[in-house]
Amino acid sequence: MREIKGTTKVCGLIGNPVAHSISPLIHNHLAEFENIDLAYVTFKVESSKVAEAVKGAYELNVFGLNVTVPHKNEVINALVDIDPLARDIGAVNTLVRAKGGFKGYNTDILGFQRQLIDANIELMGNDVIIIGAGGAARAIVFLCGQEGANSIYILNRTLENAQQLAKDVNKALDINVAIGMKIEDYNLLPNKQFITIQTTSVGLHPNDDCAPIENLDFYDKVSVGVDIIYNPTKTKFMKLVESKEKIAYNGLKMLLYQGVCAFELWNETKVSEDIIMHVYELMKKELNLVE
Numbered sequence: 451m452r453e454i455k456g457t458t459k460v461c462g463l464i465g466n467p468v469a470h471s472i473s474p475l476i477h478n479h480l481a482e483f484e485n486i487d488l489a490y491v492t493f494k495v496e497s498s499k500v501a502e503a504v505k506g507a508y509e510l511n512v513f514g515l516n517v518t519v520p521h522k523n524e525v526i527n528a529l530v531d532i533d534p535l536a537r538d539i540g541a542v543n544t545l546v547r548a549k550g551g552f553k554g555y556n557t558d559i560l561g562f563q564r565q566l567i568d569a570n571i572e573l574m575g576n577d578v579i580i581i582g583a584g585g586a587a588r589a590i591v592f593l594c595g596q597e598g599a600n601s602i603y604i605l606n607r608t609l610e611n612a613q614q615l616a617k618d619v620n621k622a623l624d625i626n627v628a629i630g631m632k633i634e635d636y637n638l639l640p641n642k643q644f645i646t647i648q649t650t651s652v653g654l655h656p657n658d659d660c661a662p663i664e665n666l667d668f669y670d671k672v673s674v675g676v677d678i679i680y681n682p683t684k685t686k687f688m689k690l691v692e693s694k695e696k697i698a699y700n701g702l703k704m705l706l707y708q709g710v711c712a713f714e715l716w717n718e719t720k721v722s723e724d725i726i727m728h729v730y731e732l733m734k735k736e737l738n739l740v741e
């Protein structure tokens with residue numbers, strides 16, 4: 451157990467609920483292995499008190515904060531500065547001290563980007579399918595747009611949500627590559643190979659035996675699959691991708707990397723690969739994942 455001293459920097463997570471978050475494990479181990487005098491705790495904050503909590507944290511000299519559900523949008527109003535990608539997405543999960551207050555970042559998306567780099571998945575010039583049009587999809591669609599994807603097909607149960615997201619990203623980034631479609635219209639997709647990213651909650655444990663698209667023909671169009679779900683570790687979507695001899699990844703690295711990216715922003719450091727892998731193993735054990 452590390453010693454908490456007068457010099458110990460305090461970081462934390464604001465959200466509601468926060469008690470079962472994996473973030474304390476990630477950050478306290480990163481601090482221990484990197485030999486940085488930092489402690490990470492959780493703060494349960496009510497929705498009406500986000501601005502007060504952020505202001506109070508700044509005055510208490512809190513070194514850095516993460517923000518989770520349901521405050522990732524609301525917190526933007528309490529910042530003095532915001533990273534452009536986080537602003538476009540409209541969600542912030544990491545606060546870094548700046549002059550007079552906190553600056554906001556979205557390391558959920560920076561973590562996802564890092565996972566893609568790890569897996570050698572190149573968005574630039576490639577065709578992408580995003581399944582889902584919720585908060586997670588929004589961040590990923592903006593990343594694809596920013597990285598210069600050739601086309602972004604957003605397939606969603608509710609067509610209007612897909613179309614709205616496509617419109618938002620095209621407008622914000624001044625592009626014309628995002629298209630919203632109804633999920634069952636996947637047979638209308640062009641005859642190409644797509645990087646396919648699954649962002650819905652379909653297939654999440656205990657509904658392990660569900661995928662947002664069950665028809666095997668769809669998976670002929672998938673060049674590589676990424677599911678943001680990490681429990682079970684191999685979702686039905688991933689199994690369907692693999693049935694066509696293609697590679698599929700789950701969302702566990704994304705979860706770890708959002709933490710690593712926040713830790714690196716706070717401490718102006720680069721965490722080594724060895725330490726990242728060590729924390730990855732600890733996380734897997736702690737989360738009690740279904741194989």
Ligand code: ATR
Pocket residue numbers: 581582583584585586587606607608611649650651652662
């Ligand atoms: P998050 O912020 O985690 O992305 P969300 O905003 O609730 O979560 O978004 C959930 C996404 O999963 C949406 O795209 C939703 O589709 P709708 O826009 O039609 O609601 C999709 N989704 C959730 N349950 C689904 C189901 N049973 N079948 C298909 N899509 C589903």
